[in-house]
Amino acid sequence: MKCLVILVKVSTIGSHSSLQILHGAKMEGFQTSVITDTKREKFYQQFNFIDKVLAFKDIDEAVDLINSEEDSVLIPHGSLVEYLGQERVNKIKIKIYGNRNIFGWEGNQHKKMYLLKTSNIKIPQTFEKPEDVDRVVIVKLPGAKGGRGYFLAKNKQEVRQGIDDLIKKKEINSEEDVIIQEYIVGVPMYFQFFYSTLLQRTEIFGIDIRYETNIDGLRRLPQGYIDVEPTFIVVGNIPAVARESLLPKAQEFAESFVNNVKEKVPPGMIGPFCLESIVTDKGEIVVFEFSGRIVAGTNLYTNGSPYSWLYWNEPMSMGRRISRELKNAIINNKIDLVTT
Amino acid sequence: MKCLVILVKVSTIGSHSSLQILHGAKMEGFQTSVITDTKREKFYQQFNFIDKVLAFKDIDEAVDLINSEEDSVLIPHGSLVEYLGQERVNKIKIKIYGNRNIFGWEGNQHKKMYLLKTSNIKIPQTFEKPEDVDRVVIVKLPGAKGGRGYFLAKNKQEVRQGIDDLIKKKEINSEEDVIIQEYIVGVPMYFQFFYSTLLQRTEIFGIDIRYETNIDGLRRLPQGYIDVEPTFIVVGNIPAVARESLLPKAQEFAESFVNNVKEKVPPGMIGPFCLESIVTDKGEIVVFEFSGRIVAGTNLYTNGSPYSWLYWNEPMSMGRRISRELKNAIINNKIDLVTT
């Protein structure tokens, strides 16, 4: 059996969650490689669980480097599409763990919300046009930009102004690129899941809270102390657990989502995903976004999360969970079920 | 010895901290069962450390199901009384881990504070009547409601108004049900302890910060951005450690509390409890509440907390600690010392 495993290598782009992905891959017995910018070459070389660092000077070389790893499975993460761009990603010929068809859905805020809505998941109201806005909203840009460009607006005028500014700054091409979402009052909670194709079950993996600059710093200052616009750039994550009574609901949403993706984005959800949520004081979970792949919040749990210990009783990071699934798929001759 | 252990099963109500309780019980070699609402049946069935899921459609069946587990020890948690109600809890005939006499004290905010005060623990000033209020206060409802209904008030008029509203909404029967507490300026810190009856020692178990909706979300918005009243519903927990120099004081409070409960609520504190505190900028710990059983904040530490590792050098959740104590009590023929 072991020979089957060593036939395959796990690779990823050096960013986002690559450390835990490759650390987990090594724990499962895989060879590992990271494809990264030459500026980060030295950084990744220090870790003994990374067997090979493939560095590129120019981003156009990245795809060639990826494709040169013929015996590898590439693990996608939030920086893959954002960094390489959809066009380059389309040129990747080696196996990708998970469903590569979901990238296009993730990159479009409207399709994203459609997928959540048709999963019978409670979502915030969306306003088609700035003129429809009748409450406080948050306006979001497409893709996994880590919150860059997002802004709050109290009324239709502010929405219009903000969108026009984004177009001027060439952050977006047109109004259609953004999504205008009702601002839900409550607390953010990001529910991380793993859908196991082999075990056909949805595991609650962990929970995190995003740590955003400058908003999480501004609120430590007396109001009006510094005249700065709040920004929402994610620069880190903080661990959390939820009331146990929220978990069945969160998991129900997750399972419903898995079923819906199976239908609408074949071959369906494979492996890690996240339901980015607000929990209101009515105890409701409102999902305002999803990620169809590993999220950086799982970086908190290199040695397992409060929830993964319940399933595994051994250190199980999301990175390792991916490689465990991959290994089991290879051993059982089912690698096509978990790669695309 | 092992045969003694397998004679006993650990059971709990499916909510609050039941996952870590049963996970820990299984690690200590117990059979396990969970009694839960049929809606959550599927949720609990997914975990392999739960041997039996007993589901009820109607809450009145819950006590019968509990009592049907004759060979079990029931582990109480914050949802037990809150969920079943004191009357139903009184009908529980199987052994309960810990001191069931403390439930009545926990359900009454005035008795709660009395127990803290007579333990020589620093507590916030309490105002008997709304008319006595001369500073910012927080008004709290009885029981472990997770902060529901709590409100802040700047003066006696606001207190009066808030209480009248609660009576109108039938959240409380009369003014006597609430407690009016001085609002202590500082940061919340919840000190979790375990009192071992067998080892006669008080272990610092961990620290958490509650994550409350909508207050922890509101503060991320510019002031006055959304016209919503702050609410304090606990929906999760965030881990923390304290300055080491605070720990001796916290432990002194905890030990003093244990001694006092032994006298006033025989047979005394058994197992987990929590001192819910504010730490001021004078370095003082002011305890505004206690929990006489496992708190949900310990859910953070399924694999041990920064403090439990110091005592145990093996993964020790609060759930597992309970079962470790229970196991040792059974082995030493002292089960009556830890159950009531």
Added chain:
Amino acid sequence: MKCLVILVKVSTIGSHSSLQILHGAKMEGFQTSVITDTKREKFYQQFNFIDKVLAFKDIDEAVDLINSEEDSVLIPHGSLVEYLGQERVNKIKIKIYGNRNIFGWEGNQHKKMYLLKTSNIKIPQTFEKPEDVDRVVIVKLPGAKGGRGYFLAKNKQEVRQGIDDLIKKKEINSEEDVIIQEYIVGVPMYFQFFYSTLLQRTEIFGIDIRYETNIDGLRRLPQGYIDVEPTFIVVGNIPAVARESLLPKAQEFAESFVNNVKEKVPPGMIGPFCLESIVTDKGEIVVFEFSGRIVAGTNLYTNGSPYSWLYWNEPMSMGRRISRELKNAIINNKIDLVTT
């Protein structure tokens, strides 16, 4: 080899991070002792990894107690100088792990910033005199006071007023004692590192966020609800991880710092240090302070941090990391490389 190890004991002052230091030392096979105030004697006696508790009634006895541990290596931490004072510390005759020459640099805010600046690390602008201030600033006292006395000021008048108050209260002797720093808008992130003299590498150890009273409590209140000045006393720490793309930059800063300290403060950085930073919404890391020894934020990671697991694949607290290095130094007859 083992006999070499048991020849040496690890000691520290009972405060700050002494629990993890001694716990880690025991895991590496050392004898351990703690020197502490008699008031804390009982507290430290409860832990079985502490072999000896040496208690003093009067702080002047502390140095004698330390020096009585002739076969010990003393592990310094943030409370050492702050608690004993530089003069007493100078009288310590036993070996100190790390570079004792750095204490003087740490105690002086101006020398501190000079060391960062000459390491080509981005730092906030410093204003020489209150009269130079042209933006919001934070004024800081010397030493590791855990934020005591720090204040925010919007303009030169407020700076002047605040400094005069500190002089009146005898918190400082003169204006020269404080540092007036530009207030950087962003989120705090404290990057913990370990420089291994033996392996000649800089390990990213972990990240924490300080939990400060009353500021972290005040922000939960509606603005102007309570008329209290914000204070910044560190009473605990909260764990976090950073975006992976921030790590190469943080490590570059750390390595540059190590090189610079080698030159300016021989024999250079040895073991744990911390770069206290703000991450801005431009993705910049601005370092506003450093600690040249173990920080209390590492207390979060008794069982290893999200990053230490990547290097070690075994539970590795900062305390244990120190003793691991010490043990390896002893075994290789290089103890003089890691002690001064």
